[in-house]
Amino acid sequence: MTPELLDWRHAQVGDPAPCVLCRSPALMRDPDTNQPKHKVCAEQALAARKRAENEAA
Numbered sequence: 556m557t558p559e560l561l562d563w564r565h566a567q568v569g570d571p572a573p574c575v576l577c578r579s580p581a582l583m584r585d586p587d588t589n590q591p592k593h594k595v596c597a598e599q600a601l602a603a604r605k606r607a608e609n610e611a612a
């Protein structure tokens with residue numbers, strides 16, 4: 556299964572801040588929540604959430 560890719564072309568870029576998912580410094584801001592986050596981390600979290608939903612169904 557191919558992981559879903561997020562469209563972060565309009566994401567804000569700021570000073571390095573700890574990614575909310577992996578705690579490493581991230582420049583990108585999540586377009587939805589404005590939290591510092593790596594795009595790859597957001598995609599992995601999204602994939603994990605979808606997997607969990609599929610298992611629950």
Ligand SMILES: [Zn+2]
Pocket residue numbers: 574575576577578579581592593596
């Ligand atoms: Zn991260």
